[in-house]
Each structure stands twice: as structure tokens, then as C-alpha cells.
Amino acid sequence: MNKRISKFYVSVSENKVLFVATNLSELLRKMRSIEPYLKSNSFYEKAFKKSNILYYTNEVSRKKYTFQKILNDKIN
Numbered sequence: 001m002n003k004r005i006s007k008f009y010v011s012v013s014e015n016k017v018l019f020v021a022t023n024l025s026e027l028l029r030k031m032r033s034i035e036p037y038l039k040s041n042s043f044y045e046k047a048f049k050k051s052n053i054l055y056y057t058n059e060v061s062r063k064k065y066t067f068q069k070i071l072n073d074k075i076n
């Protein structure tokens with residue numbers, strides 16, 4: 001892993017990686033292109049302080065997403 005990148009954020013659905021980003025805002029911007037009703041950026045920032053894995057289910061389509069923060073152990 002690149003030593004200058006401290007973490008990656010990944011979104012997964014149906015066992016497939018949808019998006020990868022080096023910051024949370026970028027990941028959420030990409031995700032909102034397919035799921036416009038995600039909660040606010042600050043909600044996810046606070047949630048990622050407590051856990052490295054988060055889950056989201058669209059209440060209408062019942063589609064499930066997993067968000068994961070992957071830390072670069074060489075830096076963190």
C-alpha cells in the first residue's frame with residue numbers, strides 16, 4: 001500500500017466492490033450517484049470513529065450496502 005495514503009474507504013454490494021476512495025466525502029459523493037438518500041457526511045464520520053465497518057439498507061429497494069474503512073497499518 002502507498003505509504004502516503006493513510007486509509008481507503010470502500011463500498012460493497014452483492015459481494016462486489018462498487019467504489020473505492022481515499023477520503024470519506026469522495027466515497028459518499030460517488031455512492032449518492034446510485035443511492036441519493038444516504039445520511040449526512042457527518043453521520044458517517046462519527047460512525048467510522050466507532051467502527052471500521054458500517055451497513056446501509058435502502059428501505060424501498062431493500063438493497064444492502066457495506067462501507068468499510070481500511071487503515072494503512074504502516075502509517076496508523
